[in-house]
Amino acid sequence: MHDPRNPHKDAYTLILEAIDSHVYKPGDRLVESELAERFGVSRTPIREALQRLETQSLLTRDGRSLIVASLDxxxxxxxxxxxxxxxxxxxxxxxxxxxxxxxxxxxxxxxxxxxxxxxxxxxxxxxxxxxxxxxxxxxxxxxxxxxxxxxxxxxxxxxxxxxxxxxxxxxxxxxxxxxxxxxxxxxxxxxxxxxxxxxxxxxxxxxxxxxxxxxxx
Structure with missing residues (x-):
């Protein structure tokens, strides 16, 4: 579903806010196609946002999937x-x-x-x-x-x-x-x-x- 709350926010901000508000919790898998549909943006900015979040250690790899990281x-x-x-x-x-x-x-x-x-x-x-x-x-x-x-x-x-x-x-x-x-x-x-x-x-x-x-x- 398209998220119309703020069309001026980029994909990175939208995903980060979704994690911050616990729409996505530690351990949840983030799927590129599902995120693109949810936020109403193309898959390219979603892919770039996911890479950035992984670099910042907010996401981690579970096999081939990206999941929201957790803190020990x-x-x-x-x-x-x-x-x-x-x-x-x-x-x-x-x-x-x-x-x-x-x-x-x-x-x-x-x-x-x-x-x-x-x-x-x-x-x-x-x-x-x-x-x-x-x-x-x-x-x-x-x-x-x-x-x-x-x-x-x-x-x-x-x-x-x-x-x-x-x-x-x-x-x-x-x-x-x-x-x-x-x-x-x-x-x-x-x-x-x-x-x-x-x-x-x-x-x-x-x-x-x-x-x-x-x-x-």
Whole structure:
């Protein structure tokens, strides 16, 4: 079926967004002809997009097929270490450089996200927007580029940590502490608040993975 949501997006972006929104999950096979039909584009850009995603390790080979990659325990740990460092730096720089209007956007996001409690998928999308806004408020294009790569790899996580019981409320409280520190211009506090936030998300992720392994046994 043709996907008319945004005719201006290229094949790479369309496939990446489908992985990010869990239309395609780790282990799912991606078929060139099916993707071309779904997104209403020719097979050539689909083929090029798949090659690019494979180069970025978002797709992997299973025989002759390409499947959405998954992260093992070590890769997950490495990803969260890098994410914590870069996100903390983004918060520190945002505390130094964010314009009042950018802080207001973060404040507005906090209020809007409270209405999403009970909808983990919607809150997960809102969470990405919130973090992206902090990245942009750092006013460091090279840092934003590196964080984009990190968040691209986050798409390989099969579920959102916000699905865990009690995690939604905790996330909103942590976001509020981050925004307060940025608004106060306190780089040290903003850095720590965001690192703590990532650390708690990692703990939740590890618990979810452990539960999934136990359920599969």
């Amino acid at each position: 325990h070590s890769q997950l740990s490495e990803l969260y270490v890098v994410r914590g460092e870069l996100e903390g730096l983004a918060a520190r720089l945002a505390a130094r450089h964010a314009a009042p209007e950018e802080v207001k956007v973060l404040r507005d996001m906090l209020e809007e996200d409270r209405a999403l409690v009970g909808d983990p998928n919607a809150l997960s999308r809102a969470n990405r927007r919130f973090h992206k806004q902090i990245h942009l408020a750092s006013h460091n294009r090279f840092l934003v580029q590196q964080l984009d790569l990190v968040h691209r790899s986050m798409a390989l996580l099969a579920t959102t940590s916000l699905a865990a019981e009690g995690r939604t409320e905790g996330t909103l409280e942590e976001h509020a502490l981050i925004v307060e520190a940025i608004e106060a211009g306190d780089g040290d506090r903003a850095d720590k608040a965001l690192r703590d936030h990532i650390s708690k998300a990692f703990v939740t992720r590890l618990k979810l993975d452990a539960q999934a392994v136990e359920a599969a046994e």
